Amino acid sequence: EAGVAQSPRYKIIEKRQSVAFWCNPISGHATLYWYQQILGQGPKLLIQFQNNGVVDDSQLPKDRFSAERLKGVDSTLKIQPAKLEDSAVYLCASSWREGPDEQFFGPGTRLTVL
Amino acid sequence: KQEVTQIPAALSVPEGENLVLNCSFTDSAIYNLQWFRQDPGKGLTSLLLIQSSQREQTSGRLNASLDKSSGRSTLYIAASQPGDSATYLCAVRGNTGKLIFGQGTTLQVKP
Numbered sequence: 499e500a501g502v503a504q505s506p507r508y509k510i511i512e513k514r515q516s517v518a519f520w521c522n523p524i525s526g527h528a529t530l531y532w533y534q535q536i537l538g539q540g541p542k543l544l545i546q547f548q549n550n551g552v553v554d555d556s557q558l559p560k561d562r563f564s565a566e567r568l569k570g571v572d573s574t575l576k577i578q579p580a581k582l583e584d585s586a587v588y589l590c591a592s593s594w595r596e597g598p599d600e601q602f603f604g605p606g607t608r609l610t611v612l
Numbered sequence: 613k614q615e616v617t618q619i620p621a622a623l624s625v626p627e628g629e630n631l632v633l634n635c636s637f638t639d640s641a642i643y644n645l646q647w648f649r650q651d652p653g654k655g656l657t658s659l660l661l662i663q664s665s666q667r668e669q670t671s672g673r674l675n676a677s678l679d680k681s682s683g684r685s686t687l688y689i690a691a692s693q694p695g696d697s698a699t700y701l702c703a704v705r706g707n708t709g710k711l712i713f714g715q716g717t718t719l720q721v722k723p
Binding site for chain 1: 616643644646648653654655656657658701703707709710711712713714715716
């Protein structure tokens with residue numbers, strides 16, 4: 499069974515530029531999560547999708563971050579414009595469904611904003 | 613609001629030692645608790661998942677315990693090896709599936 503795929507693995511941009519990350523969850527998983535992990539901290543949930551609907555985006559900075567999950571499969575996370583404090587690893591995870599099901603994580607995308 | 617704290621933030625031990633990593637959480641209304649391992653530059657690997665009705669889980673040299681009423685979990689690593697060097701993250705799961713993570717304990721096992 500293929501795991502959660504993410505791309506790119508690394509990205510370096512200058513502040514005020516835009517960037518997009520892509521995630522392909524495990525086949526059949528209905529729930530998809532995006533987490534932000536700042537260096538030295540644990541991951542923090544940005545947004546949770548159930549199929550193509552948003553379940554929780556309470557910690558997503560909506561003035562600059564957006565995410566979509568078209569057709570309930572792949573997802574993209576966009577930052578526009580980026581700030582220095584957005585430098586972090588962006589982790590995507592998926593699970594069969596909402597609730598207590600185990601989440602499986604992708605390798606992450608490391609973003610550096612200069 | 614759920615908060616998860618891990619102590620210590622960093623730990624260095626000689627190879628072969630048994631060690632305990634601690635995790636505490638403020639709200640006992642959790643579905644389960646999960647311990648993860650994270651190697652530098654990599655994603656998260658699940659180590660152990662303890663359901664709220666369970667007291668402990670074991671996998672090889674790892675044993676995790678859960679005391680929901682006191683808001684505590686421990687991860688016990690027996691006979692540590694240099695390959696165990698990594699950051700260990702504790703996370704609690706609420707009823708929507710959202711994981712709340714601690715800040716992690718970075719472990720170094722010296723040969």
